[in-house]
Amino acid sequence: MTQFRxxxxxxxxxxxxxxxxxxEMPVLKGDLEYIAYSPQSYDLVxxxxxxxxxxxxxxxxxxxxxxxxxxxxxxxILSKDSSMACFSCHLxxxxxxxxxxVSPGVEGLLGKRSAMSLENVxxxxxxxxxxxxxxxxEAQALxxxxxxLELNIPWETVEARLRRHPDYPAMFxxxxxxxxxQEITRDLAAKAIAQFERILIxxxxxxxxxxxxxxxxxxxxxxxxxxxxxxxxxxxxxPMPDAQCFHCHNMPxxxxxxxxxxxxxxAATLNDFPDPGRxxxxxxxxxxxxxxxxxxxNVMRTAPYMHDGRFATIEEVVDFYNEGIHFANNLDExxxxxxxxxxxxxxxxxxxxxxxxxxxxxxxxAFSNPFEP
Numbered sequence: 329m330t331q332f333r334x335x336x337x338x339x340x341x342x343x344x345x346x347x348x349x350x351x352e353m354p355v356l357k358g359d360l361e362y363i364a365y366s367p368q369s370y371d372l373v374x375x376x377x378x379x380x381x382x383x384x385x386x387x388x389x390x391x392x393x394x395x396x397x398x399x400x401x402x403x404x405i406l407s408k409d410s411s412m413a414c415f416s417c418h419l420x421x422x423x424x425x426x427x428x429x430v431s432p433g434v435e436g437l438l439g440k441r442s443a444m445s446l447e448n449v450x451x452x453x454x455x456x457x458x459x460x461x462x463x464x465x466e467a468q469a470l471x472x473x474x475x476x477l478e479l480n481i482p483w484e485t486v487e488a489r490l491r492r493h494p495d496y497p498a499m500f501x502x503x504x505x506x507x508x509x510q511e512i513t514r515d516l517a518a519k520a521i522a523q524f525e526r527i528l529i530x531x532x533x534x535x536x537x538x539x540x541x542x543x544x545x546x547x548x549x550x551x552x553x554x555x556x557x558x559x560x561x562x563x564x565x566x567p568m569p570d571a572q573c574f575h576c577h578n579m580p581x582x583x584x585x586x587x588x589x590x591x592x593x594x595a596a597t598l599n600d601f602p603d604p605g606r607x608x609x610x611x612x613x614x615x616x617x618x619x620x621x622x623x624x625x626n627v628m629r630t631a632p633y634m635h636d637g638r639f640a641t642i643e644e645v646v647d648f649y650n651e652g653i654h655f656a657n658n659l660d661e662x663x664x665x666x667x668x669x670x671x672x673x674x675x676x677x678x679x680x681x682x683x684x685x686x687x688x689x690x691x692x693x694a695f696s697n698p699f700e701p
Contacts, residue, residue, distance in 0.1 A: 363498050365505040370394050370523075375532030377541035377580045381450050387466060387519045389526060392502040395698075397524030399499065400517055402697045405489050407479040408434045414472065414521065415697065417443040420690050423626035424528060429637025433478045440477070440603070442637040444622055445630050447689060450526035454585040458619045458635045459609045465522035470514060483514040490517065528695060530625055531688035539683070541580065549683070556680025559673065571669065571677055572649070573624075575662040582624040582684065588660045589617040591653030592634055598657055603635065614658050625684050642681060646674045 370389035374381060383389060404410045417431045418424040424446035430439045441458050449456070455463060462468035472478040473486060490496045490512045497509035504516050530537070538547045549557065558566035560573040578584055587606040595601045598616045607616030619635045633639040639648065650669045653659070669677070689695075 359508055360497055360501040361507050363501045365501060367392065367503075367505070370527065372527065373529070375530055375537060375541065375580075377537075378448075378529075378532075379451060379580070381526065382453060383450075383526065384464065384466070387522060389523050390503065392499070393504070393520055393523040394527055396496075396499045396503040397520035397522065398695075399496075399698055400521050401524050402699055405493070406473055406481070406486055406517075408481040412479055414469075417472075417478075418446050420692075420695055421629070423447055423629040423690065425630045427631060429632050431478075433476070434480050435476070437477050441635045442632065444620075445626065446525055446528050447625055447686075448530055448581055448623060449528060451581055452583075452585055455587075455609075455620065459605050460587060460620055461609050465525050466515070466518045469518040469521040469525075473514075486517070487512060487514060529689075530686050531692065533688040534625070534686040535683040536680075537686075550679065552676045552679040553683055555673070555676035556678065557683075559669075559677050560680055568673070568676075569667060569669065571667055571673075572662045573677075576621045576660070577624045582627075583621045585621070587615065587618040587620055589656055589658045590619070590649075591655065591659050591663055592619075592638075592648070593617050593656075594654040595656055601656075605635070617656060617658065624681065626686055626689065627681055628685050629690065642678055643674070646677060650674065 367388075367390040370391050370393070372381070372389060387393075400406065401414045404413045404416075406413055412434050417426045419426055425443050429442055431443050432438055444458065449465065454460065456465065456468045462471065470483070473481060473483060490500070491509045497506075497512065500506050500509075500512050500516060500520075503520055506512065506516070532538075532542065535547065535549075535553075538544045539549060555568055557563070558568040559571035560577075562570040562572075562574065576584055576586070576588055576590070593601050593603065595617060598607075598613050601607075601617035603619075604616045606618040606620070607613065609615075622630075627633075628642065631640060631642065633642070633645050639645045646669070649663070650667050653663050
C-alpha cells in the first residue's frame, strides 16, 4: 500500500511538472514547429530608371529567405571537399566575378567559360549563363553544385549535410516554414540562393547614374567622359563617331539580355565555331557562336573579358572591336563597318566606361560573406 501511495504521488507530481512546462514551452510537432514561422517581406530597393523586377510567385523575397540564401551562397558545404562555394567564382570585389579567364573547380579542373557577373542578374529575363541554358535563377542555382568542373557533389549529399547541420534546419524553417529537417531539399536551397542573388542590384551611385538617371546637381562629366558617352550611345549631332556599343549594352542595365555573335571567334562556316554558345542550346545553326551580352556595369572590376576571358584589359577589348573582328554570316550587323577610332577616341571611350563603376554596390555589407567578421 505504501508503495502504491508513493507511485500515485510521483505520477501526480510529474503531471503537475508537465503542466507547468507546457505553460512555458510549445508542444513539439515534428522537430521544427517550435520555431516561429512568420515570413517578412524583403524591402527591395531598385534604383531610379531601372525596370521592374519579376519575382516568381512561388518564391517571394523574404528577410529570412534572403539571409538563408546569403549563407548558402558563401558556405563551402555545397562543395565536394568543403573547399569552395558559389562565391568562389563570384567575388564582390570583382563585381561578383572571380577575375580569372576560366575558373578552377574543386578537382582543379578548369571550366569552359569565364564566370559572369551576378550584378543585376535578377533582371536577366532571357536565359542565364553565356548560352542561356537556364531560364530562372532557381534553375541556374542547381547546376554548379553537381557539375564535375565546379563544386562536384551530388545534391543528395548536400541535402544530408544541411539536414544534420546545427543551424540550417532552423533557418530553412524560418525561410520556408518546413516542419521537419527532412523537408530540406535542393529546390528549397536553390530558392534561397536565388532570393539572395535577386538583391544583388546596383546602388544607383555610379557617376553615370548620378549624372543621367538621378540628375544630381553638381555631378558633371569631364570632356573625355562626355566624348566617350557620345561615342557609346551615338548621340545625334555629335562630331564623335559611333562606337557601336549601345546596340548590345543599352541603358539602364548596359545589356540588352540578348545573344550576339560579336566576331570574337574565327570560323569558316557556322558549323566551325570552337564554342557554339547559344546554338548549342537552341540547336539552330544561325545561333552558333552567339553569346549572351554581359552587362558593362562595374566593367572595370570584372576583367578579364569575353566568354573565354581572352582579353586581360579593357584596352584590349576596345582594340578588338576597333580592328580585330572576325566575319561570319551571323555577325551582328552593327559590327560590320570598321569603327576607325583614334587612340584618343579609344581613351575617351574607356573614360566613359569608368563612370559605370559602382563601389557602393561592391562594398554593400548586405552582400558580404556572413562567415567573415
